[in-house]
Amino acid sequence: MILGPVGMILVGLASIGFWRLKRGVGFRYFVLGGLTMISAITPKLILDLTATSALSSWAEATFGSTGWLILVGAYVGLRTGFFECGFTYIAFSKTKLRNMSLDEAIAFGVGFGAFEAVLIAIPSLIQILVFMTNPSILDALPPTERQMVEAQLSMPTWIVPAPILERVFTILAHVFTTLLIFSSVREGKTTLFLGAFIYKALLDGVIPYLQWVLKPSTSPVGTYLAEVWVVFMGLLALAGILRAKARTSQRKRWVCRCVGRDKDVGGEPVYELQTP
Numbered sequence: 001m002i003l004g005p006v007g008m009i010l011v012g013l014a015s016i017g018f019w020r021l022k023r024g025v026g027f028r029y030f031v032l033g034g035l036t037m038i039s040a041i042t043p044k045l046i047l048d049l050t051a052t053s054a055l056s057s058w059a060e061a062t063f064g065s066t067g068w069l070i071l072v073g074a075y076v077g078l079r080t081g082f083f084e085c086g087f088t089y090i091a092f093s094k095t096k097l098r099n100m101s102l103d104e105a106i107a108f109g110v111g112f113g114a115f116e117a118v119l120i121a122i123p124s125l126i127q128i129l130v131f132m133t134n135p136s137i138l139d140a141l142p143p144t145e146r147q148m149v150e151a152q153l154s155m156p157t158w159i160v161p162a163p164i165l166e167r168v169f170t171i172l173a174h175v176f177t178t179l180l181i182f183s184s185v186r187e188g189k190t191t192l193f194l195g196a197f198i199y200k201a202l203l204d205g206v207i208p209y210l211q212w213v214l215k216p217s218t219s220p221v222g223t224y225l226a227e228v229w230v231v232f233m234g235l236l237a238l239a240g241i242l243r244a245k246a247r248t249s250q251r252k253r254w255v256c257r258c259v260g261r262d263k264d265v266g267g268e269p270v271y272e273l274q275t276p
Helices: 003-023 027-093 102-133 135-140 143-153 161-187 190-205 207-214 220-251
Strands: 255-262 268-274
Touching: 003 027, 003 102, 003 161, 027 102, 027 161, 027 190, 027 207, 102 135, 102 143, 102 161, 102 220, 135 143, 161 190, 161 220, 190 207, 190 220, 207 220
Parallel strands: none
Antiparallel strands: 255 268
């Protein structure tokens, strides 16, 4: 099980290394993306520590299981869209980051996703190491929690690729929404920001339902079935990224510009092909 979080960390680091070597992008863009991610998840963590549990209990008691799933799913999705897209929008609209190149904007999104992968993996890695080195700690846990932890620790080896796969496609999702928000700021198109918001809200909003139905924390098969949604959304993100790159390439078409006049032919204008 220790290979899962280790693999997640390696995915984060490898994604940064790959894009930096491929495009020669400055390391600071990855860091800025990571810092924006930390800024975005901080209020989410505060909500989880203060209001989320109470809201979940109230929704289940008031509306039953179906209403609870709908309300909590909407809460999780809208919260992600609001904070993650909102902080990214602020970073682009209020700083010189609006002048980044496409490659630098991709680096920002990679940093956002890579830092998230590392920060999610580290607590899991520490927990596994603690239980492996001191199994007696399990005896001090409440019966229900102990049963859940034991089920997680006894997962088969073939479950290891699941969280690694999830991080790969989640990083693609972060890059895609970063490009949408970046283009929204550069072009002044609110619809692009709304697209990023809706995409992230859908990506996270379905998770409570998947966790409730598939029990991925204790079921190996359920884990992989839950990842189908992440893979699907990640593939949509990849298509969006490729489209954004193609769109940028089309803008770099050759144009004809007047560069002067030829005195030998009666002052006729002289043109040459240049990039805009």
